[in-house]
Amino acid sequence: MQFQGTADYIADKDLLVAVNAAIQLERPLLVKGEPGTGKTELARQIASALGLQLIEWNVKSTTKAQQGLYEYDAVSRLRDSQLGDARVNDVRNYIRQGKLWQAFTAPDKAVLLIDEIDKADIEFPNDLLQELDRMEFHVYETGETVRAKVRPVVIITSNNEKELPDAFLRRCFFHYIRFPDAETLARIVEVHHPGIKQELVRQALTRFYEIRETPGLRKRPSTSEALDWIRLLVSDDVDPADLGADIRTALPKLHGALLKNEQDVHLFERLAFMARRER
Template identity: 75%
Template sequence: MKFTGTDAYVATDDLTVAVNAAVTLQRPLLVKGEPGTGKTELAHQVAKSLGVPMLEWHIKSTTKAQQGLYEYDAVSRLRDSQLGDPKVNDVANYIKKGKLWEAFEAPERVVLLIDEIDKADIEFPNDLLQELDKMEFFVYETGQTVKAAQRPIVIITSNNEKELPDAFLRRCFFHYIQFPDTDVMRKIVEVHHPGIKSDLLTTALTQFYEIRDQAGLKKKPSTSEVLDWLKLLLAEDLTAEDLKRDGASALPRLHGALLKNEQDVHLFERLAFMARGQR
């Protein structure tokens, strides 16, 4: 099983090497990178490329590691016992399987995405160490041990909002997705907007990277945002000539797709004001 990318996803050579290395080592693949660089989509495309099902576990700040294994609904069982419901005699009726359990008992190998692990409490990764290592866990309420029929391909994403524990990092194969350079970005755009005019794309990407390189920018626009911006430019049937700025404003056309807070908008407005004052 080798990942080589798909028609819908431009995977660089180092990324395909990282995916295949993690599969070979049977280690979770920890993927970091700026938001919008395709970390989550990578898991979807790996599943598509390898022809296997996919399970997604999206992590929130309140998510606990136990939820990935199972949850025991003691409250419902107590209520049912008070109502005389016969199903209370089987505790398994009150066990809700988590995503790891589903991945472990799947009849075929699956891709398991643990998305944005850095959103959770710092203890969250450590609480999953043994389960991801041994590919099994114990259900105390029923006395059963759940073992993985086949080791899932685990892909874990992080936006680098907090440091992950060393013990967890040691068990992962790590890859950082670099922000695409112009050549890679052109390939990505061609996948999403095939046949886009070369002069329009050149002008648009020049402005996009100028914005990203601007000192003092609070939030750099991402790959997903430039794709949205290009979609708007095409919908408005704008040309490369239409994108040229006259100096009255340093803001690009339809800048709301690229700049997502008022500080960055004001930054470019100040730049335009300063440019006018130097004339």
């Protein structure tokens, strides 16, 4: 089972090596990188390319590790017992399977995506150590042990918002997705916008990287934001020559696709104002 990338996802050699190494070692693949660099999409493309079911667990700040295993609805069971419902006699009626349970009991190999693990509490990764290592967990309410029929391909993403525990990191194969260079990003643009004018791409990406490297920028635009911006440029039929203005003299065209907070907008306004004063 080898992942070779797809026509819709540009993956460099190092990323392909990381994916296939994790599959061979049967270890979770921990993927870090800036938001918008395709970490979540990677899991979807792996599932698509290998013909596997994708099971997504989107982690939030309030997510607990137990929710990935199962949840026991004791309140509903108590209510049903008060109403004399016959369902109360079987505790299984009140257990909801989590994403790990679904992945472990899938009839065939699946891809399990644990997305943005760094959003959760710091203890969240530690609470999953044994389950991800042994591929099994115990259900206390029924006394059963759920074991993986076929070990899933586990993809874990992180935006690097907080450090993950060393014990957790030891159990993962790690890869950092670097922000693509101009040549790679141009290939990504071509995938999303086949036949786009190359002069527009060249001017847009030159402008885009100038914006990313502007000193003092609080949030640098990501790959997904570059694609949104270029889509708008194509939709508005913007002349490539109009994108060649000095970055210090004007806000970028359709800048709302790239600049996502008022501090960065004010930064470019100040740069333009100062440049005009110097003339």
